[in-house]
Amino acid sequence: MAYEMTAGSPAKLGAQVDDGGVNFAVFSAHATGIDLCLFSPDGRRETARLPLPERTGDIWHGHLAGLSPGALYGYRAHGPYAPEHGHRFNANKLLMDPYTREIHGSWTNHPATLGYNAAAADADMSFDSRDSAAYVPKSRVSDPALFASITQQLDHKWEDTLIYEAHVKGLTQMHPDVGEALRGTYEGVASDAVIAHLHRLGVTAVELLPVHSFVNDGFLLEKNLVNYWGYNTIGFFAPELRYFGPEAILGFRKMVQRFHAAGIEVILDVVYNHTAEGDHRGPTLCYRGLDNASYYRLLSGQARYYVNDTGTGNTVNLTNPYVLRMVMDSLRFWVESMGVDGFRFDLATTLGREDHGFDPRGGFFDALRQDPVLAGIKLIAEPWDIGPGGYRLGQFTPEFAEWNDAYRDTVRRFWKGDAHSAQELGARLLGSAGEFDRGGRRAWSSVNFLAAHDGFTLADITRYAKRHNEANKENNQDGHNANHSDNFGVEGPSDDAKINAARKRRQRNMLATLFLSQGTPMLLAGDEIGNSQQGNNNAYCQDNEIAWLDWSDADADMAAFVAALSAFRKQHPALRQSRFLHSGLRPADGLPDVEWTGFDGHPLNWRDPGLSSLCLTLRCSAEAPVQSDSDDTVFIIFNRGEEPARVRLPDAPQGRHWRIGVDTSEGAAAGTPVMADHITVDGPAIVALVIGAAS
Structure with missing residues (x-):
């Protein structure tokens, strides 16, 4: 078939369908030419190779008349192959369109995908002339109707938010109440059974592990493993194919719409810090072949090599305006066309690292904060990477919440019995103000968690003293060492009833x-049902029963307990305040918003090196406007001791009394009144009490 290629327009990047055909536009500052390659419907045969006829600035573009949605294509970029200068052009390698919304096929781990001859003595300095088209996915021209705008329906207040971190496949692959055709798919995640479970838990937002198109690492495939978590992105606009269900790409949009109808927000874990192309030894799939020196940060004076602040081989160069534009366009696409409500940014420190170092007001963050499409959506930072000065907890701007690993470690250490952990726990219970109370930030800025995808599950924190990652085939050398876990004297599962109860x-x-x-x-998906990963604290490559949730062994009592905790938190605004609490006196009643006491009712001695138990009284913030529920008071007892402890209760208002809200020892039912001036806490436990109705 003869095609008519005209100049087209550089205005919109990617493949844009219009009445007459398709406009193609792609960025490359250093290429000398770019070919558009068309393929047969099965993607196996290249049917045409057409040079893009125009270059406007750094955008190469052309319009192809008569082409329709569904057409498969890719690019070949011409230019210097000079790795020592940062250039790795090789027109023998078919490249994915960075802006493609749909991908056809998958990547095959074949030497032809490398831009160099791996067997050559000079390795990546050599040049490989094999055609890679048979081994790489193709881009697809999308029908614009597939991505009509979805009006964002939800905007839950941060202080009312409960996040549930889940893997699309792992959540439902073994769920007996999800139809077999939907297990492991986008549709399955938003199935009736899952939504009912989330409603019971009081979840307001599902945070999904990466769903951007990703590829399996070659080193994993060589060990018969795969990249399960998905932190190996190749396409920032295309939903991952392996989670497609009966409705393919529409399944993602319908998942979001079903969650919205159920009052649940959708947050995506996104990986804009690196790509699947890896270091200088990695494959040429897209960005490396289009313009390596623009898309990636290269070592100064050693442009053959990549800056590796991510630990994955390369670092995306967000200081380049067109690379920054790609990321911003991607974020807007997922909000406007796919309906998502927020993003969790993997290794967010990398995204803010300028030439002078990390800058919370650097180019990417400035672009993000001013964007009207992204205003009001939920933004969460993972505030660290492995680069210089990479740990930045509490240093992001007020628009962000941040994963607080210090909270995770402190809670684990306190209940494990570590010395001096009670003092640290006090700070964590009040939102880690030392890290976050600056620049107008709110207490919700601290995303508190006990476990996440990366590390032990909650059940495994109490079953294993050491990691057991042998299945990863890395000699058990991968994953965290500092787990702050406790096996209660037996490594792994136990038949001892006392150990299991403890x-x-x-x-x-x-x-x-x-x-x-x-x-x-x-909450990590599965922690509410006692899910275990058999001691594997780095199940990134385990697409099997190790990482999938085992619903057949679900702990129904634990799920009911979590549901009750969530309901209790929702009922008491004193537990979910947006303002930090600093023991300020409230003008309405002269009472402090925070009081710390010992079990004897006297002020707590924070200097006690043996401090292991404490009491906390919470009232609504002294700084907040008076509300109808501002007299909500919660008294919380943290007893780490093994023996029962007598605790003096604060005086209740005249004619009223304390009642049990939470008792982790299961000694007293919620709602039980306490008519005495004290209560006995049975062993290691938490008891939370609230003021009951007038007698």
């Missing part, structure tokens, strides 16, 4: 700590 109580204590803390709670 483990479950520890889990309840940690969960209660989470739901009674100021900040934004995040």
